Each structure stands twice: as structure tokens, then as C-alpha cells.
Amino acid sequence: MERIEYVRVPKGLENVIVDKSSISVSDPEGELIYRGYEIGDLAENSFFEETAYLILKGKLPNEDELGDFISKLKRERDVPDEIFEIFIKLKGKYLTPIDVQRIGLELLMAYDEKWYSQSYDDLILRAIKIISKLATITANGYRIIFKNKEPIKPRYDLGHSENFLYMLKGEVPDNFSSRIFDITMILYMDHDFNASTFTTRCVGSTLSDIYSAISAGLGALKGPLHGGANEKATEMLLKIKDENDAERYIMETLAKKEKVMGFGHRVYKKLDPRTAVAKKIFAKILEKKPQYLNMYKIMLKFEEVMWRERKIPANVDFWIGPIYYTLDLDIPLYTPLFALSRVVGWAAHYIEQVQENKIIRPKADYVGPRGLNFPYKRNWLSKL
Numbered sequence: 001m002e003r004i005e006y007v008r009v010p011k012g013l014e015n016v017i018v019d020k021s022s023i024s025v026s027d028p029e030g031e032l033i034y035r036g037y038e039i040g041d042l043a044e045n046s047f048f049e050e051t052a053y054l055i056l057k058g059k060l061p062n063e064d065e066l067g068d069f070i071s072k073l074k075r076e077r078d079v080p081d082e083i084f085e086i087f088i089k090l091k092g093k094y095l096t097p098i099d100v101q102r103i104g105l106e107l108l109m110a111y112d113e114k115w116y117s118q119s120y121d122d123l124i125l126r127a128i129k130i131i132s133k134l135a136t137i138t139a140n141g142y143r144i145i146f147k148n149k150e151p152i153k154p155r156y157d158l159g160h161s162e163n164f165l166y167m168l169k170g171e172v173p174d175n176f177s178s179r180i181f182d183i184t185m186i187l188y189m190d191h192d193f194n195a196s197t198f199t200t201r202c203v204g205s206t207l208s209d210i211y212s213a214i215s216a217g218l219g220a221l222k223g224p225l226h227g228g229a230n231e232k233a234t235e236m237l238l239k240i241k242d243e244n245d246a247e248r249y250i251m252e253t254l255a256k257k258e259k260v261m262g263f264g265h266r267v268y269k270k271l272d273p274r275t276a277v278a279k280k281i282f283a284k285i286l287e288k289k290p291q292y293l294n295m296y297k298i299m300l301k302f303e304e305v306m307w308r309e310r311k312i313p314a315n316v317d318f319w320i321g322p323i324y325y326t327l328d329l330d331i332p333l334y335t336p337l338f339a340l341s342r343v344v345g346w347a348a349h350y351i352e353q354v355q356e357n358k359i360i361r362p363k364a365d366y367v368g369p370r371g372l373n374f375p376y377k378r379n380w381l382s383k384l
């Protein structure tokens with residue numbers, strides 16, 4: 001038998017490149033690129049639908065392609081009423097809004113007769129369906145289950161972000177809020193082989209369907225070390241009174257060897273480039289809403305002390321959670337909002353994975369016992 005040479009890689013696959021991808025790349029020096037374009041450039045100049053097209057299809061759309069993509073997204077906004085009827089039955093259960101996204105997504109599959117298809121064109125259509133309907137599910141699932149309110153039908157004259165905020169709140173957002181929200185959606189859209197994307201790709205690598213793969217991605221994003229950090233960081237910041245209190249909190253947390261939420265990153269060791277954009281957004285917010293100045297000063301203090309003490313920079317979640325807070329969005333929605341955008345990346349990665357597939361199936365370094373004798377000899381087969 002041919003001898004297999006196993007390759008041992010670091011725990012957590014740290015610094016291990018596992019496959020090729022042409023979707024996005026994050027660089028330790030503080031760069032993030034989507035399909036060749038730098039994140040700051042896209043955040044300042046693009047909008048959700050255009051960047052989503054870029055991520056999914058690999059190139060910027062021309063005017064016709066963009067118009068067609070936007071119309072398809074709009075046509076897919078409706079969600080079957082039965083899904084909302086199921087949501088009504090889930091009121092008061094032990095669920096968070098991201099679980100509702102997962103449940104809603106899996107129910108959506110039941111209404112898609114080609115859920116299993118893996119042809120490129122069918123997958124792009126499935127991606128459009130999922131991106132668009134997940135927004136309706138998120139807004140209305142939250143309204144129904146957590147707010148005891150009626151669902152709101154999507155509007156077809158509004159952009160993706162605007163329509164989402166409209167369904168959530170029941171009123172069309174002002175331009176300032178919807179633009180800021182839209183920029184955060186660009187910042188969150190993709191991030192090479194992060195944990196939830198890799199999860200999605202693992203499921204895709206078994207040639208399971210796109211709904212199952214994205215549902216798994218949602219499960220991975222929920223964790224506080226990943227997307228869940230934007231909620232945890234905001235909750236933490238709201239308990240801090242001023243800059244002195246920030247210093248005290250960090251020193252105590254580090255002394256206890258606990259994590260300060262919203263800091264640290266597997267790739268970025270100096271700067272998460274998304275925080276540079278997010279800080280500019282926060283500065284704009286302060287021009288309109290000076291009541292958040294204290295929060296801003298506390299956040300800068302956190303950055304200063306974490307860098308002084310551990311040389312650890314803030315990550316995207318540290319800044320975006322508080323931005324959502326200034327937009328008057330409820331904290332339990334922050335990770336689902338991250339998902340509303342990252343779903344574009346998950347879909348693109350799923351498609352890339354199944355098109356050049358090899359099942360992802362590593363080996364464990366088994367450290368358990370061998371050669372034990374099972375003590376109860378029942379001999380089932382000999383008695384049959």
C-alpha cells in the first residue's frame with residue numbers, strides 16, 4: 001500500500017492557505033480587496049446592488065446588467081405568507097433573530113423547485129432569491145416574533161438597503177441613514193476564507209445545495225468570536241461611562257485574561273481597513289448627532305489602550321455595532337444585519353466552490369485510546 005504522508009497544520013488553520021479564490025483577499029498590512037477593488041474605494045463610491053453584482057459575477061456591471069440585476073432583486077422581495085404564519089407560532093420561543101434568518105432561509109427552500117440545481121445560471125438566480133428574500137425575512141421575522149407587529153410588504157421603488165429599513169421600521173428612512181447603512185453593507189460583504197465562508201464552502205464541497213450551505217454559514221456567523229462580536233462590543237460600550245471608565249474596564253478585562261470584544265483579528269495585525277471607513281462614517285454621524293460624542297471618545301480610548309497594552313487593533317465589528325446604534329437599530333439585529341450583507345459573499349463562494357470542487361475532508365490527529373475490548377458481549381448478529 002502506498003504510504004500516506006500526512007501534513008500537520010496549525011490549530012485553527014492559522015496562516016494556512018487551503019484553496020484558490022478570486023473573490024476577495026485580506027492582507028495583514030491592512031488591505032481588503034473585492035474582485036480587484038479596494039474596500040475603501042467601493043465603500044465611498046459604490047452601493048449595495050453594484051458591489052453585490054461585482055462579488056457574485058466577478059466584474060462590475062454595465063448599465064443594462066445593473067438594471068437587470070436590480071429588477072431581479074426587486075422581483076424576489078416577496079416571501080410566502082405561510083412563512084410568516086410559522087413565525088407567529090415561534091413568538092416567545094428561545095430564538096434570536098439570526099436563528100429566525102436560518103429558519104426562514106430553510107423554509108424558503110421548500111418553495112424553490114430548483115433548490116438542488118448546481119448549474120451556474122440557476123445558482124446565480126438562487127443567490128438573487130436568497131439575498132433579496134433574506135432581507136424580507138429578517139425585517140418581518142423581527143417584527144413578528146420579537147416586536148409583536150404585523151409584517152410589512154416590501155416596496156419595489158426603493159433600493160435594497162432602503163427597502164430593508166422601510167420594512168423593519170415601517171417608514172422610509174432618510175437619505176443619510178440609508179446611505180450609511182448601505183456603506184456598512186459593502187464593508188461586511190465578503191472577507192476571503194473567514195469562518196462562516198469556509199463553513200459554507202465545506203458544505204458546498206459535499207455538493208449539498210446552496211440553501212443548506214448558507215444556512216450553515218449563518219450558524220457560524222452567530223458566534224461571538226465572529227459576527228456575534230458586533231452585538232457584544234456594543235453592549236460592552238454601553239456600560240462604559242467615560243474615557244477613565246474605558247481604561248479601567250480594559251485593564252480589568254485583560255488582567256482576567258478575557259477578550260475585549262471587537263478587538264483582534266486572525267489576519268489584520270495592524271489595521272482592519274474597514275474600521276478606517278467606519279470611523280469616517282462615525283465622524284459624519286457626529287456632525288448630525290452630537291449626542292454620540294461621548295461614545296466616540298470612549299471608542300477612541302479603547303483603541304488607544306488596546307494598542308498601548310497589547311498592540312491589538314479594533315476590528316470592523318467594534319465600529320459597525322455602534323454605528324447601527326446611532327441609526328436607532330436594536331442590538332439583537334446587528335449580527336443578522338452582518339448576515340444580510342455577507343450572504344452575497346457566501347453565495348459567491350458556494351458557486352466558486354462547486355464549480356471547481358474537491359470535497360473538504362481533513363484528518364484529525366487522533367489522540368484517543370486504541371485496542372480497548374468492549375465489555376458487554378451481546379452477539380446480536382449470531383442471535384438473529
Ligand code: CMC
Pocket residue numbers: 012194224225226227228229258259260261262263264265266267310312315316317
Ligand atoms: N482581547 C484581548 N486579547 C486578545 C483579543 C481581544 N479581543 N484578541 C486577541 N487577543 C490576544 C489573545 O488572548 C492571544 O494572546 P496570547 O497569545 O497571550 O494567548 C493573542 O491576542 C492572539 O489571539 P487569538 O485569540 O489566539 O487569535 P485568533 O487569530 O485565534 O483569534 C479573534 C482572532 C478575532 C477570534 C480574536 O482576536 C477574538 O476573540 N477577538 C474578540 C472577538 C471579536 O471581536 N471577533 C470579531 C472578529 S472580526 C470580524 C468578524 O469575523 O466578525
